[in-house]
Amino acid sequence: MLLQIHGRFFLAAILCLVTLFFIFSLYDSRLGSSSRLAASDGIANKTLGFEKIFVINAPWRTDRKDAMSLMASFHDISFDWVDGIDPEQIKETAYPPGNHREVNQGARGCWRAHMNALREVITQNLSTALIFEDDIDWDIRLRTQLSSFARAARTLPSLIQQSSSHSPQHPPTSKAKPPNPTDLAQRSSIPLTSTPHSTPSPDPYGRDWDILYLGHCGASLPPPSPFHPTRITHTDDPTVPVPKHLRFRSGASQDAFATLYPPHTRLYHRTANSTLCLHAYAVTQRGARKLLYHFGMRDFSQGFDFAVSDYCGGDLRRRIGEREGEKPVCLTVQPPLVSQYWSESGGGGDITGTGGAGRMVGSRYVRWSARAGLGRRWSGVGDQWPDDE
Ligand SMILES: *[C@@H]1O[C@H](CO)[C@@H](O)[C@H](O)[C@H]1NC(C)=O
Numbered sequence: 001m002l003l004q005i006h007g008r009f010f011l012a013a014i015l016c017l018v019t020l021f022f023i024f025s026l027y028d029s030r031l032g033s034s035s036r037l038a039a040s041d042g043i044a045n046k047t048l049g050f051e052k053i054f055v056i057n058a059p060w061r062t063d064r065k066d067a068m069s070l071m072a073s074f075h076d077i078s079f080d081w082v083d084g085i086d087p088e089q090i091k092e093t094a095y096p097p098g099n100h101r102e103v104n105q106g107a108r109g110c111w112r113a114h115m116n117a118l119r120e121v122i123t124q125n126l127s128t129a130l131i132f133e134d135d136i137d138w139d140i141r142l143r144t145q146l147s148s149f150a151r152a153a154r155t156l157p158s159l160i161q162q163s164s165s166h167s168p169q170h171p172p173t174s175k176a177k178p179p180n181p182t183d184l185a186q187r188s189s190i191p192l193t194s195t196p197h198s199t200p201s202p203d204p205y206g207r208d209w210d211i212l213y214l215g216h217c218g219a220s221l222p223p224p225s226p227f228h229p230t231r232i233t234h235t236d237d238p239t240v241p242v243p244k245h246l247r248f249r250s251g252a253s254q255d256a257f258a259t260l261y262p263p264h265t266r267l268y269h270r271t272a273n274s275t276l277c278l279h280a281y282a283v284t285q286r287g288a289r290k291l292l293y294h295f296g297m298r299d300f301s302q303g304f305d306f307a308v309s310d311y312c313g314g315d316l317r318r319r320i321g322e323r324e325g326e327k328p329v330c331l332t333v334q335p336p337l338v339s340q341y342w343s344e345s346g347g348g349g350d351i352t353g354t355g356g357a358g359r360m361v362g363s364r365y366v367r368w369s370a371r372a373g374l375g376r377r378w379s380g381v382g383d384q385w386p387d388d389e
């Protein structure tokens with residue numbers, strides 16, 4: 001009798017455990033895994049492994065402030081606000097040399113807000129900082145993604161250096177058949193799994209870079225370098241949409257990298273001559289100083305996003321005859337981890353001036369949208385870019 005009762009109790013306990021395990025694993029795979037996986041490598045904290053996060057928000061866009069605050073609270077992220085700037089308030093004399101009159105109003109206000117954010121990084125002597133615009137979206141698995149990105153960011157600077165100390169690349173012999181582009185892309189890359197895994201303290205991302213481009217809308221690829229790979233691939237990343245979805249707006253042509261690598265590959269590399277938009281980027285102290293010096297003091301002739309793209313690509317050096325120092329080390333990821341979100345109210349950047357093209361509700365590149373997820377927080381996670389649609 002006693003044995004029977006114990007037996008039943010035991011059975012019930014087992015059943016209960018199995019159910020609990022099932023519920024937890026379900027929860028884990030849908031929402032929890034990102035923070036848990038990254039817990040060990042410094043990215044789990046409230047500032048995603050950077051010393052601080054700043055969000056640029058124009059005080060009159062309270063709608064965006066609300067959305068960002070909610071997203072941050074659900075993802076256990078904390079940040080400081082940097083006020084967006086009304087371009088009317090900027091005095092003519094405050095612009096650096098250049099042709100600021102030819103730059104549109106929105107881009108001028110945006111420029112000043114970014115300068116103020118960078119100045120904060122410098123005056124607070126932060127070793128690293130992440131800067132967000134306020135109309136963005138990310139995948140709810142952001143921490144897992146950043147953990148891989150950090151691993152790549154720690155390795156890329158030395159890969160790049162090794163490669164450049166060996167340049168020029170072996171010239172192809174005239175008889176050899178030119179390799180096909182996918183083959184060349186493969187041979188220019190090493191897998192993330194072959195890079196060191198251990199996390200240096202205190203900087204999960206390392207510090208041998210100036211700028212990390214986390215949110216862009218399209219990036220050109222560095223030239224192939226099959227003898228000294230300079231790109232890192234992360235294959236079978238379930239957070240990457242299939243190639244047909246990899247375009248920065250509907251109707252745009254497919255991103256160049258999408259067809260060069262197998263589906264669900266994420267790619268990390270130094271930026272090349274063109275990286276569009278600047279929704280999210282990180283700077284080191286060194287990077288912030290370079291940016292504020294060049295674009296706060298020396299040159300203002302285009303929007304800040306274009307300016308940074310050119311600077312990272314080496315164009316500023318060519319244009320104003322820069323002799324002090326090397327091209328900055330700017331690293332990026334494709335597809336980007338952060339994307340602009342187009343909201344029901346029309347979205348559109350009144351700070352960035354990127355509004356209009358390819359209007360839709362949602363965000364490109366982001367599968368399990370944190371922003372769209374606000375409304376369906378309790379009804380499950382939706383995939384913005386399913387494989388089979
Ligand atoms: C998060 O980690 C980074 C890197 O170790 C550190 O600089 C930062 O202070 C941490 N943030 C918080 C809120 O503890």
Ligand SMILES: *[C@@H]1O[C@H](CO)[C@@H](O)[C@H](O)[C@H]1NC(C)=O
Binds near residue numbers: 125127
């Ligand atoms: C800034 O921080 C670094 C360490 O990260 C320190 O060596 C340096 O003295 C600090 N500079 C100022 C002005 O506080």
Ligand SMILES: *[C@@H]1O[C@H](CO)[C@@H](O)[C@H](O)[C@H]1NC(C)=O
Binds near residue numbers: 220223273274
């Ligand atoms: C970037 O460089 C590639 C060659 O590497 C060239 O085909 C392309 O036109 C360049 N794009 C820009 C915007 O300069």
